[in-house]
Amino acid sequence: MALRSLIAQISRQEDINFLLTNRIPRQLLTRFMGWFSRIEHPWVCRLSIGLWRLFAPLDLSEAKKSEFRSLHECFTRELREGARPVDDDPGVLVSPCDAIIGAHGAIEDATLFQAKGFPYALKDLVHDAELVSRYRDGYYVTLRLTSSMYHRFHAPYDCEIDRVTYISGDTWNVNPIALRRIEELFCKNERAVLRTRLSRGDHIIALVPVAAVLVASIRLHFLDVLLHLKYRGPNVIPCRASFRKGDEIGWFQHGSTIIVLAPEGFVLCPQWEPGAIIRMGQGLLRIP
Structure with missing residues (x-):
């Protein structure tokens, strides 16, 4: 009882x-x-x-x-110098942010999961047929930022961002309770898709910052526009921005989620499991 x-x-x-x-x-x-x-x-x-x-x-x-x-x-506070050491292992893609590790694993054909029993389609998340083809049977990790965490996000590797796709949407909360109750939540919320080419192996990964309630504003240093509810496009924003591993890319106004999409062969570093807290700069994925 x-x-x-x-x-x-x-x-x-x-x-x-x-x-x-x-x-x-x-x-x-x-x-x-x-x-x-x-x-x-x-x-x-x-x-x-x-x-x-x-x-x-x-x-x-x-x-x-x-x-x-x-x-x-x-x-949107900055941290003291050295507060986030960056793993310099060339075989490791580091976490772009402080976060709680959420759903992760192999992408099943083109289907991901926001929580157990709650699938969503890759095409509905990224709105990009080329990326859907690239990440079919690939790997994904969901990184959830809480309100009290450090809200800036950084380059996971030496890389170049050559395209940003902005997708306007709603501002549902992205906490675990909502993820277990609102179907395809990440596909409904406002988000940006950062197409990122790594310096090693010419791999292309995608970082997908997803906004949420109280948070619908994403600042990217290399764009001269604040992505938020009032911004309606253009949806595809060509760019050419180079970063070294650990360089700051932008920030959320509060806290939300970043989904990392990688091609087949990438795997989660073995020390992590759902619910673990990871810091920006710690190894996240092993590069094939």
């Missing part, structure tokens, strides 16, 4: 969490949060960060500075 009661309690908590984060005017709340987070007032900033710490394990000890002008500046 005690076990049943505990299961029922957990289920109720999940229902409340799902209701509070998804059954709301998501886009309106996201726009409001974007405005509010940029208010530069010391008391507003301190109170907001204090409230944030009540609900999340926010650790600012690694931040480059200790005082912030706004909540937005805290969200």
Whole structure:
């Protein structure tokens, strides 16, 4: 009876969490949060960060500075030099961000999974027939950033980004509860597909930053536009931006998800499993 009661309690908590984060005017709340987070007032900033710490394990000890002008500046904080050592093994693709490792594994023909029993189609995620063909039977890893994590993302290898596909969409929460209840969630949310050519083996991987509620804004340093709810295109943005392993590419305004897509032959480094916390710069995938 005690076990049943505990299961029922957990289920109720999940229902409340799902209701509070998804059954709301998501886009309106996201726009409001974007405005509010940029208010530069010391008391507003301190109170907001204090409230944030009540609900999340926010650790600012690694931040480059200790005082912030706004909540937005805290969200998008830089880290101290050396806070994220980058694995220099040439056979390893490193994690582009701090994250919790979510669903991962072989792409089954052209099908991925956001959670057990919740498949989604690669073509619906990337909207690019060439990439679908390239990653058929390949490998994927889902990296989920929580609100308190470091929100900037970096190059996983020496590489060149030659195309960005921006796909406007919704702002569903991407927490585990929503992933178990909303079918094809990643294919519904706003996202960008970064086509990335590695310097080794001419491999092409894709980084897919997915926005979410309170988060629908993606900044890429090499583009002169902020990708967010009001930006409608062009959907395909040609570019030519080179990076060294560990170089910063951009950031989320809050926290969300990055899906890494790789061709057949790439495999997850053996020390990782779903639920593990990985830091930017740690080895993520072995390169064939």
